[in-house]
Amino acid sequence: MKIEGECGTRDAVARHxxxxxxxxxxxLADALGLSAAAxxxxxxxxxxxxxxxxxxxxxxxxxxxxxxxxxYALTDEGRATFPHGYDxxxxxxxxxxxxxxxxxxxxxxxxxxxxxxxxxxAPSVSGATIAQRADGLASALTAQGYAASTAPxxxxxxVCQHHxxxxxxxxxxxxxxxxxxxxxxxxxxxxxxxxxTIAHGDGVCTTHVPVPPxxxxxSGRTA
Numbered sequence: 109m110k111i112e113g114e115c116g117t118r119d120a121v122a123r124h125x126x127x128x129x130x131x132x133x134x135x136l137a138d139a140l141g142l143s144a145a146a147x148x149x150x151x152x153x154x155x156x157x158x159x160x161x162x163x164x165x166x167x168x169x170x171x172x173x174x175x176x177x178x179x180y181a182l183t184d185e186g187r188a189t190f191p192h193g194y195d196x197x198x199x200x201x202x203x204x205x206x207x208x209x210x211x212x213x214x215x216x217x218x219x220x221x222x223x224x225x226x227x228x229x230a231p232s233v234s235g236a237t238i239a240q241r242a243d244g245l246a247s248a249l250t251a252q253g254y255a256a257s258t259a260p261x262x263x264x265x266x267v268c269q270h271h272x273x274x275x276x277x278x279x280x281x282x283x284x285x286x287x288x289x290x291x292x293x294x295x296x297x298x299x300x301x302x303x304x305t306i307a308h309g310d311g312v313c314t315t316h317v318p319v320p321p322x323x324x325x326x327s328g329r330t331a
Contacts, residue, residue: 117142118150122159122182126190130163130179151180159186195276202281215283222287226295228252233295239265241296242317248295254313261316267292269306269313278307289315 117140124139125131131139137147154160160180205213229248235241242258242265249256255271278284289302292315300317304310 117146118154118159121147121150122154122186122189125160125180125182126187130181132177132179134177136180154186155180158183159189195274198274198277199280202277206281211283214281215287218281218283218287219290221284222291225252225288226291229291229295238296238298238317238319242267245292245295264316264318266303267300267315267317269315272306272313275306278305282307285313292317 120140121136124136128139133144133147133151136142136151137144140147142150151160151162155162159182161183163179163181202214202217205217229245229252232248232251233241233244235244239258239260246256246258246267249267249269253271253273254269256267256269259266259268272278274284285302285305285307289300292300296317298317300315302313302315304312304314306313
């Protein structure tokens with residue numbers, strides 16, 4: 109087996125553990141054609157990254173002479189880095205909902221999901237100005253897995269979501285994006301405009317939040 113680069117080797121190690129279950133360093137080295145020193149280096153890196161965890165051998169494995177070898181298993185975080193069928197399941201469920209309940213049922217589900225997201229974000233969104241609330245929204249979205257940030261843009265602020273956990277599903281059911289946008293408005297207390305979405309092929313989900321111009325102060329006006 110030929111594996112290109114450090115990242116490729118570590119991915120191969122993690123995939124082998126995914127397919128075969130907890131493995132010893134010796135078993136991994138043999139399966140992947142690596143030296144003992146090389147496999148140890150990759151295993152140490154994967155453990156440090158939280159992808160693998162080192163485990164003591166089971167009691168049954170302690171029988172016999174010598175010290176039984178420890179095994180390496182995937183953590184929940186490591187398992188989450190591999191593809192899952194969740195998108196397919198969610199899309200199938202929404203298709204069924206659409207067929208049996210119609211577009212209104214899909215819209216109702218999207219609104220319910222957006223309301224749950226809104227409830228999770230609302231406590232983090234505060235501030236005297238819209239820009240401050242937009243920063244809070246970005247932080248709350250990041251906590252929900254959206255990797256969001258803000259950037260000034262003309263007469264407003266742009267909230268940029270660099271990741272979307274439901275992008276594949278929203279590509280077929282844009283009601284999810286629409287309901288999410290309305291949730292942003294309720295949390296921020298102002299109108300917003302969705303400019304781009306990952307679900308529709310854009311690199312980033314971008315939402316424009318208008319900031320009204322500041323009225324000139326009259327404190328210095330003379331009679």
